[in-house]
Amino acid sequence: MLSLLGTQTPVPWGRLWLLVPSAVAVSLLAAWRFGAWGVLVPLGLFAATMAFEGPMSLWAWWVPAASLAGTWMGLSEEGGGPASGDRAWMLLPLLLLAAGLPWMLEYPDLVKRVEHELGASDVQLLAWCREIGYPPEKLGALTQAVEEQARLRGRILPEVLPTALFVWVAMLVAAGRAIASRITGVLRWPAVSRAGLRSWRLPDGALWLMLASLSLLVLQWNDWTPTAWTLLLNTGLGYCVQGIAVVESVMLARGMPPSIIVLTMLFVFTVAMPVFVLTTVAIGLSDVWLDYRKLEPVADRDS
Numbered sequence: 001m002l003s004l005l006g007t008q009t010p011v012p013w014g015r016l017w018l019l020v021p022s023a024v025a026v027s028l029l030a031a032w033r034f035g036a037w038g039v040l041v042p043l044g045l046f047a048a049t050m051a052f053e054g055p056m057s058l059w060a061w062w063v064p065a066a067s068l069a070g071t072w073m074g075l076s077e078e079g080g081g082p083a084s085g086d087r088a089w090m091l092l093p094l095l096l097l098a099a100g101l102p103w104m105l106e107y108p109d110l111v112k113r114v115e116h117e118l119g120a121s122d123v124q125l126l127a128w129c130r131e132i133g134y135p136p137e138k139l140g141a142l143t144q145a146v147e148e149q150a151r152l153r154g155r156i157l158p159e160v161l162p163t164a165l166f167v168w169v170a171m172l173v174a175a176g177r178a179i180a181s182r183i184t185g186v187l188r189w190p191a192v193s194r195a196g197l198r199s200w201r202l203p204d205g206a207l208w209l210m211l212a213s214l215s216l217l218v219l220q221w222n223d224w225t226p227t228a229w230t231l232l233l234n235t236g237l238g239y240c241v242q243g244i245a246v247v248e249s250v251m252l253a254r255g256m257p258p259s260i261i262v263l264t265m266l267f268v269f270t271v272a273m274p275v276f277v278l279t280t281v282a283i284g285l286s287d288v289w290l291d292y293r294k295l296e297p298v299a300d301r302d303s
Contacts, residue, residue: 002175010117013059020169023063024070024176028192029183031074038074042067058106060168061097062271068093069173070180082192084245085201091170095209095234098166102158102226111158115227118153122146157227159229198252200245202238207288210235236281243280249293 008019023045031038046064053060072090076082082090101107126146129139181192209231216228244265251261269276287293 010113012057016059016062016172019063020172021179023067024073024173025180025183027067027070028074028077028180031071032189033074034075035075036180038071041072044111056106058101058104058110062094062165064096066169066173066176067091073177077193081195083199083201084195084197085199085238085242086203087195088200088241089203089206094166094169094173095231098162098234099227099230101162101165101230111161114161115154115157119150122150134215140171153273155214159226160233162226162230163233166230167237197241197245198249200242201287201291201293202235202242202284204288206238207285208236209237212227240277240280240283242284242287243282243285246283246292247280247288255295 001019006014008014009017023041027038027041029268030041042064042145045067049057049060049064069090069092071081072093073087076086076090080147081087120268126143134142175272177192184190213228213235214230217232247265248261249266252258283292
């Protein structure tokens with residue numbers, strides 16, 4: 001599946017579909033087996049990247065960064081492995097790379113290429129609607145909506161593109177961890193640790209990243225705006241997941257089946273997506289101080 005998705009993604013970015021999971025799997029297993037010597041894997045990948053692609057290839061930087069995250073995970077596997085929130089914090093090398101992406105010289109060209117690809121998709125969509133016989137009035141309304149969306153996309157794309165890349169590569173890191181889990185079964189090693197959503201809790205460092213991004217936005221330094229939005233959106237996404245974990249733990253504590261919890265979450269997200277996101281972020285942030293899942297129950301349950 002990863003190979004198929006790689007063929008559908010423009011070159012050279014399509015290579016990441018295979019390179020990132022492979023680098024994460026090898027780095028995790030090497031660090032788990034050889035300890036600190038596993039750091040040689042990301043260092044070697046970094047040297048190979050600079051030798052064959054050079055520092056101007058934005059796509060290539062993600063491979064050693066993902067390998068470093070995999071090494072961090074491998075070093076933490078002993079003793080039951082990291083919790084889910086700590087494992088998310090181990091994506092920090094990728095987040096810092098995404099935050100620094102707008103400062104690279106090739107970034108404006110990357111934004112233009114992505115905008116060109118998205119514009120070509122809009123043209124294909126309108127052409128397909130004409131071919132299937134869309135009524136003129138509906139086609140005109142659709143054309144106007146596509147043009148308005150393109151204008152909005154042109155304004156926000158430089159700020160949200162690093163976040164989109166980070167989320168994509170984070171998913172590839174998860175795929176690499178899954179591949180490493182399969183390999184441990186073949187090698188008859190202990191299974192790679194797993195952590196449920198219920199225990200998701202970000203370290204305090206994530207809060208400092210969010211505060212730093214808010215400070216950059218308040219100061220209104222235009223050059224720092226893409227970096228600030230990258231840090232804010234991704235830390236906010238992390239606290240959104242933490243809020244969902246808190247809600248899940250409360251529902252499980254009251255005996256609600258997991259299937260009903262999933263359906264309830266999906267229903268609320270579909271009906272009121274903006275409110276859902278903001279509310280879960282607020283719950284996740286308040287959990288930093290209140291730690292809902294460790295509150296002692298009172299004697300009178302109604303109270």
